[in-house]
Amino acid sequence: MACMTPSDAPHNRWSDLDRPPLNVAALRRGLLRPDSLWSSVDVVDTTGSTNSDLAARADGLAEGTVLVAEEQTAGRGRLDRTWTAPPRSGLFFSVHLTPGDVPVRRWGWLPLLAGVATATALAQSAGVDTTLKWPNDLLVTVDGAERKTGGILAERAGEGVVIGIGLNVSLRADELPVPTAGSLALAGAVSTDRETLLRAVLRGLEDWYGRWRAADGDAAASGLQAAYAAGCATLDRTVRAELPGGRSLVGEAVAIDGDGRLVLSTGDGLQEPVSAGDIVHLFAGPSEG
Structure with a gap:
């Protein structure tokens, strides 16, 4: 009987042992508390775009819905740019928020708020200095150069907003889509465990969203404006x-x-x-x- 070489082996969710699948049960245990912003967490193997999926269901969708994809085949950034990466090499997820008590004119701060929350969480959980490029990019330093490792896309949907976050976590140099891209691994992250990173980002997002909402969306009063400026490259x-x-x-x-x-x-x-x-x-x- 002929032996299968690695290149002949069929692809499955365990094909890359350095990139294990997310454990949705563990994520739910860590995030879904009675007093939490997060109301549900689902993980799908593949989808076109988590933002598009949530936006299509926005009417009647509970605040705090989280959708994570192990792979996105049609991920979108600003200006309709695409965002693709190998399966399980990053974090690709969207959340649904309904800040109905905050004046709509202040909702434009939400993608910047997500940037502050994500950069702070990555600094703490991955040990990587992450800065913000206005309005929605996350930058790390790789070999002395600024590289984009993530992006944020916020879209009005129904009575709320869907915020999508994409992060390159374990992407290797030969997998980078463009020379200006980077990843947490290439930036020397002390941890590339995606469950740890995702929990940290969602908890940071919950914290900053709570502060901003308590201040009626006032970015100065909530400390958001100063925090964004301090981390903005x-x-x-x-x-x-x-x-x-x-x-x-x-x-x-x-x-x-x-x-x-x-x-x-x-x-x-x-x-x-x-x-x-x-x-x-x-x-x-x-x-x-």
């Missing part, structure tokens, strides 16, 4: 903002204003807030040499 740098309509703007990123917008100081001395756009870091800030 975009501030104090010269950047180019690619704005809707094909316009671009170059200036120094000087502040995050009360509406979560990035404030650029342009060459003519004016300060212009940017509420949407693609940001390119051009030059490092003074502290980075």
